[in-house]
Amino acid sequence: xxxLKKISKASASIIAGLIICIVIVITGCKASxxxxxxxxxxxxxxxxxxxxxxxxxxxFSHDQWETIGLHMxxxxxxxxxxxxxxxxxxxxxxx
Amino acid sequence: xxxxxxxLRLLFCAICIFSGKYTLLAQQSSADSALxxxxxxxxxxxxxxKQGESHxxxxxxxxxxxxxxxxxxxxxxxxxxxxxxxxxxADHYELSPMLLWRHGSNLLVEFEPSFDGYGLGVNWxxxxxxxxxxxxxxxxxxxLPFGTYNKRLAAGWIDKVAGDPVGVADLPPxxxxxxxxxxxxxxxxxxxxxxxAVTNGMQLLPDGELQGAGIVDNNKNKTxxxxxxxxxxxxxSLEIGVSGMFGxxxxxxxxxxxxxxxxxxxxxxxxxxINPFLVNIKGQYNFIHIGxxxxxxxxxxxxxxxxxxxxxxxVQLSLRPTxxxxxxxxxxxxxxxxGNFKTPDASMWSQTTSSYDIGLDYWLSWRTVLKFxxxxxxxxxxxxxxxxGEANIAKSNSFFLxxxxxF
Numbered sequence: 001x002x003x004l005k006k007i008s009k010a011s012a013s014i015i016a017g018l019i020i021c022i023v024i025v026i027t028g029c030k031a032s033x034x035x036x037x038x039x040x041x042x043x044x045x046x047x048x049x050x051x052x053x054x055x056x057x058x059x060f061s062h063d064q065w066e067t068i069g070l071h072m073x074x075x076x077x078x079x080x081x082x083x084x085x086x087x088x089x090x091x092x093x094x095x
Numbered sequence: 096x097x098x099x100x101x102x103l104r105l106l107f108c109a110i111c112i113f114s115g116k117y118t119l120l121a122q123q124s125s126a127d128s129a130l131x132x133x134x135x136x137x138x139x140x141x142x143x144x145k146q147g148e149s150h151x152x153x154x155x156x157x158x159x160x161x162x163x164x165x166x167x168x169x170x171x172x173x174x175x176x177x178x179x180x181x182x183x184x185a186d187h188y189e190l191s192p193m194l195l196w197r198h199g200s201n202l203l204v205e206f207e208p209s210f211d212g213y214g215l216g217v218n219w220x221x222x223x224x225x226x227x228x229x230x231x232x233x234x235x236x237x238x239l240p241f242g243t244y245n246k247r248l249a250a251g252w253i254d255k256v257a258g259d260p261v262g263v264a265d266l267p268p269x270x271x272x273x274x275x276x277x278x279x280x281x282x283x284x285x286x287x288x289x290x291x292a293v294t295n296g297m298q299l300l301p302d303g304e305l306q307g308a309g310i311v312d313n314n315k316n317k318t319x320x321x322x323x324x325x326x327x328x329x330x331x332s333l334e335i336g337v338s339g340m341f342g343x344x345x346x347x348x349x350x351x352x353x354x355x356x357x358x359x360x361x362x363x364x365x366x367x368x369i370n371p372f373l374v375n376i377k378g379q380y381n382f383i384h385i386g387x388x389x390x391x392x393x394x395x396x397x398x399x400x401x402x403x404x405x406x407x408x409x410v411q412l413s414l415r416p417t418x419x420x421x422x423x424x425x426x427x428x429x430x431x432x433x434g435n436f437k438t439p440d441a442s443m444w445s446q447t448t449s450s451y452d453i454g455l456d457y458w459l460s461w462r463t464v465l466k467f468x469x470x471x472x473x474x475x476x477x478x479x480x481x482x483x484g485e486a487n488i489a490k491s492n493s494f495f496l497x498x499x500x501x502f
Binding site: 025026029030031032034035036046047049050051052053054055056059063064066067068070071073074075076077078079080081082 | 150152154195197200203205223225227228229230231233246247248252253277278279280281282283284286287288290324329330331332334364366373458460461462
């Protein structure tokens, strides 16, 4: 029983340590000034074509672009900032 | 008398002025009322159209086409030719509507049923929660983060040649039930991304093959799949990824209960405009290993063993002209793919396949493509005679005409 408690404590410590490390890594990740200054149009051109042709802004409505933005972020694993800028650019350009 | 006439004239003029003014006022009031009615109607129409916090939409993909094939099989010095043509065969037809439901900007439900030559199935059905920048949590049935082909490149309107690379799309099984955490993060001028999944895992069959365990796990152990991606350049043109998949695959209580599998994949994606072409290079290599065990020989129920290792991979290059003004030329894309697939030696399904694809695509729009692909495959079957196998060599040549679109 004592051994089990020891193992449980050790496991809990490892998991807690891992969570702390992940939080530090995630919160510590920042884009350089040059990357942060990129426009939505530039990010659209650079990131969409990694998998498929760059989409025409007029293909979907504003609400649809919001939904597709979330779907594509989970596929291509672009950053949140990139998704926001690309979706804003597509919505503005579809008018 | 004159005075009376003047008074009458003045009275007449006053009546005319007042009546005219009241007529104008009445007309203006009527116009205001009509305008207010119109505004009210428009407000109602806008209100009716408003989505609120939720949004639902259907997108999807459709792939249809024609396949002509000639296969020559040579066994013990005797050759046999078989010619077929289909519209299209099971591996080259798909209709998959994808249902997306978004609540606010944090919750997304994705469901993609799929009808192909093998029947009606489901590609994914999962709920994603966008918890915080760089962290997406998903639960349900989803595509495993093992390499990138299945998750990003398998759709017909994305793939540059007709069909999947041999041995990459289905081994290991592409989707599973479980929980996943993923995200993309900046790192100075670079980016990186991670994807970790805990799922039911796979099930080992008595002959040594693997299949998805399904919604009810075949043992108490969960399988961990993880991928780490790195984009070293500021323009995101290059991505290199490494993946691993680890877990027990044997049925609980069986002789294989503690048998483990370890699988690894590396993937590469490079897309960059090098004038006058958009250069697109993609590749993935999968290595699958299952621990040593005695397997059942279906020929005589005896047991036998072999090194249970499978390798598969592909490398693909495509070029699309970007310079010049000719629209027809700019819509063309030339693609080449080499694939290799090697199953375990001395197993029931021992085979080595080399595949070469060359294709010319015409893009009708950014999401609609007409593909002409010529494929040649060399398949070397080496199933040992003791397993009731018959060694043979098959050479297969196929021509594909394929139309694929995202809708």
